[in-house]
Amino acid sequence: MTSRRLSVAALAAASALLLAGCASGESTAAEDDGRIDVVASTNVYGQLAEEIGGDLVDVTSIITSGAQDPHSFEPSAQDQLAVAEADLVIENGGGYDPFIDGLIEASGTEAQVLTAVEFSHEWPGGAAHDDSEGDHGHEHVEGFNEHVWYDPTAMADLVQGIASKLIALSPDDADAFTTAADALAEQITGLESSLADLEAEYAGDDVFVTEPVPLYLLEAAGLSDVTPAAFAEAVEEGLDVAPAVLLESIKLLEGGDVRVVFVNAQTGGAETEQVVDEAEASGIPVVEFAETLPEDHTYISWMQENIAAIQDALEQ
Template sequence: MTSSSRRSKLFLFSICLSIAALLSGCGSGGSGKTEQADGKINVVTSFYPLYYFAKEIGGDRVHVVNLIAAGVEPHDWTPKSRDLDAVSKAQLFLYNGAGLEGWVDDFLHGLGSDSKVMTVEASKGIQLIQGNPEEGHAGEAKPGHSDLDVDPHTWVSPRSAIVMAANIRDAFVKADPANGKEYDTRYADLEHRLKQLDAKFTQQLSGYERRDIVVSHQAFGYLCRDYKLNQIAIMGLSPEAEPRSQDLLDIAKFVKEHKIPYIFFEELVSEQLADTLASEAHVDTLVLNPLEGLTPEQEKAGETYITLMERNLENLQKALQ
């Protein structure tokens, strides 16, 4: 056996251990708080970005509860009876759609035909990216076996986030027309900040010759589409989707040949797979946050969608140099 073959086998063995550790760490997680508030529009959101947009637009007029607790990966989460109870008592239920919440159809059916809850698919109106995890060639592979027909990670691009925020504004105005002007005003402020963020991404990413980024999870399709980048993903659209051995070898080869300086990982899933691939390719790792949720530490520190996206921009600039 050649030394090259031995290295490949050792690398693949390390990858298998990393995948096992990653999958064993995936749990159903717990729910967030589900209390209601009198005298306000009670809103339930399925995950963090919608919670942030709803809080920013609703202000003191609304009481927002997020189903998924801090530190829980949304792909791993499934609702419980108390979550159905919380939504049944709310005026608005905001979910992403585009296949992110695989449980949502059964969940909404469980509310019953007499339910008065207004349900809002926040991604409505966004041109969705078809999920083709098996397509691509060496260096542009999208490995991993996923049952998602489309890429659900709409919110990761500020441009898509503007559409989602507008859908939430419209729902608030419909649910509480007497305070519509206030929702319009608060939305306009959020829209301004998101447009500033979009302008920063456009301007600060445009000058780099390098356009490839290697990521642990195929979550950045909308960001890459809007800012003309190309993601090479270790995992598929769902972060627990198991990659194929040949794809991993192809990505390691691509990283070496194209002198990719960093491999990105995310905080809500294990970084072992990214670390193993980075070690094989002799490069470093950086965080690229898909903003599916906050860690408890980020929540305590007062981090937001805006601050985390700004940090993503800083790390993208490092990786494109």
């Protein structure tokens, strides 16, 4: 597969050629099997859709590797074709995966679109799930943490949103979708219970987060993020951390109040490495979080593993 970057116009042209190949019989694309075609921007949302839809859906997750950064990902013509043929598209939104919006625009797809950030009660205006207005929930909002898959409450609502869309697309299968969604939501409630247990024991404990990726989960555990905002913002944007901000961060770690340092396993830089080195030198546990679902995990097993890692670090 080519690694060259394609503009929206180029993607549209490439998609037209692929579609023409399908029409002429020159493509190996499978005929319609009656299942609902779902495209997810990342495998996090793809796995949730698979869990709810089961054998009634075909799910394509565009980003499946930790080596791919959704912020800067450049999709292929095959990704464009998948969106063009989709019945349902699930994106994160909030400026996290803007490539999806480009694919939707270029393809002219009539697919239903679910935007995960809109299920967050911290989204401006509150959680809003009506996508009838079209273009909303896509742009980055200053001060909003778009990494909502780490927010169990938002994900429980998203699960029901996915089920609702699938039911609209296939009403005869409503019972199957509802049963699966309810079972998954109950498991997410179990995650919230585990986080409440951590909060009961560790509420107010200080933690340092090099990026805001896991913040929803840490806040649900009652932990207090003491990271200088300028540090996390710079790392997330791929910018250099100002020397004064780095010095302030190092002094925080030397102060003895920070219980755990959390880092993004998929990105980093010299300043992050300095923070990790200082944490290890000071005997502070370092825990890694990822942005995509690890291989051989479900969303639930992944979150359970993350919560266990938080607890193990706090117990040290």
